[in-house]
Amino acid sequence: MADKLDRIADKVQADLNPGESLLAAVKVTPRGTIEQGILGAAGAVAGGALGFAIGSKAGESKREAGDEERASAGLDLGNESQVLAGVTGTRLLMWKLTKLGGKPKELLAGIDLSDISSMTLGEGKLMGQKMPEIVCTTTDGAEFGLRVAKVHRKGAEALITAAGK
Numbered sequence: 001m002a003d004k005l006d007r008i009a010d011k012v013q014a015d016l017n018p019g020e021s022l023l024a025a026v027k028v029t030p031r032g033t034i035e036q037g038i039l040g041a042a043g044a045v046a047g048g049a050l051g052f053a054i055g056s057k058a059g060e061s062k063r064e065a066g067d068e069e070r071a072s073a074g075l076d077l078g079n080e081s082q083v084l085a086g087v088t089g090t091r092l093l094m095w096k097l098t099k100l101g102g103k104p105k106e107l108l109a110g111i112d113l114s115d116i117s118s119m120t121l122g123e124g125k126l127m128g129q130k131m132p133e134i135v136c137t138t139t140d141g142a143e144f145g146l147r148v149a150k151v152h153r154k155g156a157e158a159l160i161t162a163a164g165k
Contacts, residue, residue, distance in 0.1 A: 008086070008104060012095060015107040016088060023162035025086035026155030027102065028134065030077055031069065031124065031145035072142040075109040083108060085134070085146055087163045092116065092136070115139055119165035121156055132156055136165075 009022040016022065077083055077094055084095040084104045092111050095104035117139045124133030124147050132153045134146040148156040 008084070011104045012086065012093075012107070015093065015095070017090075020088045020090060022086050022088060024155070024159040025084055025104075026148060026152050026159050027082055027097070028085045028146035028148055028156075029082050030080070031133070031147060069142065069144045072140075073136070073138050073144045074111055074115075074142075075144065077108050080108065085159060087113070087159050090114075092119075092163065111138070113163055113165070116163070116165055119160045119163050121153075121160055134160060 005022065005025060008025050012022060075094065078096075080096055082097060082102075084097055084102075086093045086095065086104075090113055092113060093107060094109045096106040096108050097103065098105045115138055116136055118135075118137045120135050122133050122135045122145075123130050124145055125131070131150060132148040134148060134156050135143060136146070137143045146156075
């Protein structure tokens with residue numbers, strides 16, 4: 001893991017403040033970001049163009065809810081459906097990933113750890129499937145979720161531990 005973290009840290013070094021170092025990182029899917037496409041595709045299979053429109057609309061409301069919860073926490077991730085979440089001694093950071101290889105490409109957002117009251121590993125649902133989810137609550141009471149593939153559960157645990165929350 002240290003070798004992988006070192007490679008990621010090299011790629012994001014320019015985004016870190018002087019004296020700051022990357023302590024942990026994991027690929028995450030922000031809550032609500034991929035439901036629109038999945039529900040639209042499922043609707044298309046079930047009911048053609050009308051099914052796609054209905055499925056897309058249902059997914060759109062989930063996407064908007066996720067966007068709103070992140071906005072209330074001060075995070076704007078644009079239209080990214082998967083990002084790299086990383087933690088330093090002072091901040092939680094989110095990077096856009098390259099299309100090929102999934103390497104960190106561009107810093108999208110960050111939040112001071114002092115503005116986060118808790119980070120816990122809970123369980124979210126995506127299309128009926130349970131998956132680990134980092135649930136972050138800000139000191140203002142805003143909550144946002146970062147879903148994690150089961151294969152990356154240990155990375156999520158490391159991120160929470162490194163954040164000290």
